[in-house]
Amino acid sequence: AQSVTQPDIHITVSEGASLELRCNYSYGATPYLFWYVQSPGQGLQLLLKYFSGDTLVQGIKGFEAEFKRSQSSFNLRKPSVHWSDAAEYFCAVDPGFQKLVFGTGTRLLVSP
Amino acid sequence: SAVISQKPSRDICQRGTSLTIQCQVDSQVTMMFWYRQQPGQSLTLIATANQGSEATYESGFVIDKFPISRPNLTFSTLTVSNMSPEDSSIYLCSVEEGTESYEQYFGPGTRLTVT
Numbered sequence: 001a002q003s004v005t006q007p008d009i010h011i012t013v014s015e016g017a018s019l020e021l022r023c024n025y026s027y028g029a030t031p032y033l034f035w036y037v038q039s040p041g042q043g044l045q046l047l048l049k050y051f052s053g054d055t056l057v058q059g060i061k062g063f064e065a066e067f068k069r070s071q072s073s074f075n076l077r078k079p080s081v082h083w084s085d086a087a088e089y090f091c092a093v094d095p096g097f098q099k100l101v102f103g104t105g106t107r108l109l110v111s112p
Numbered sequence: 113s114a115v116i117s118q119k120p121s122r123d124i125c126q127r128g129t130s131l132t133i134q135c136q137v138d139s140q141v142t143m144m145f146w147y148r149q150q151p152g153q154s155l156t157l158i159a160t161a162n163q164g165s166e167a168t169y170e171s172g173f174v175i176d177k178f179p180i181s182r183p184n185l186t187f188s189t190l191t192v193s194n195m196s197p198e199d200s201s202i203y204l205c206s207v208e209e210g211t212e213s214y215e216q217y218f219g220p221g222t223r224l225t226v227t
Contacts, residue, residue, distance in 0.1 A: 034216075090155070
């Protein structure tokens with residue numbers, strides 16, 4: 001079945017440490033790929049996207065993501081986490097129908 | 113990116129009643145979307161609303177329960193009808209900007225609690 005998987009429900013990272021959030025998808029062709037962040041009580045903010053070309057994409061707030069076709073993955077990374085990064089992160093795919101399918105989300109906790 | 117507002121931001125409603133949620137965009141957009149985020153869950157697309165045509169509903173969502181209007185290129189409404197506690201969710205509208213970007217931008221959401 002077509003799906004988007006975020007295997008980590010919660011992740012705790014120390015402030016200043018690096019971060020990697022995992023996302024895998026199962027679609028026949030490479031979909032458009034997105035990462036969104038949802039802070040408490042806030043709507044969703046688009047962090048970055050991948051459509052084609054360079055497989056390492058840069059986003060806002062110092063985030064980047066790498067598309068790996070062989071692994072059907074689109075993992076989000078940040079070299080140094082700030083306390084303000086604590087939020088829910090959603091991976092989403094558009095399989096070509098201009099409809100977003102979201103993963104289940106990963107809640108990031110940042111410890112001092 | 114477009115600035116999107118939603119009204120109300122939150123509401124508490126009694127079962128059996130209906131609530132209409134408004135979504136306003138500060139620029140003209142072709143495609144608008146309505147999503148539901150149940151407590152502790154991810155987002156699920158309810159329907160796609162294009163101006164001048166009937167909304168297209170996803171599997172599991174029907175027009176009688178979630179009627180949608182799209183009177184112009186900057187506004188849409190979603191009604192949650194005959195509510196039950198299972199309808200307690202955050203409802204978000206989003207818009208797609210640009211002809212090739214396929215990027216969706218979201219409003220702040222409406223938090224609905226049904227008692």
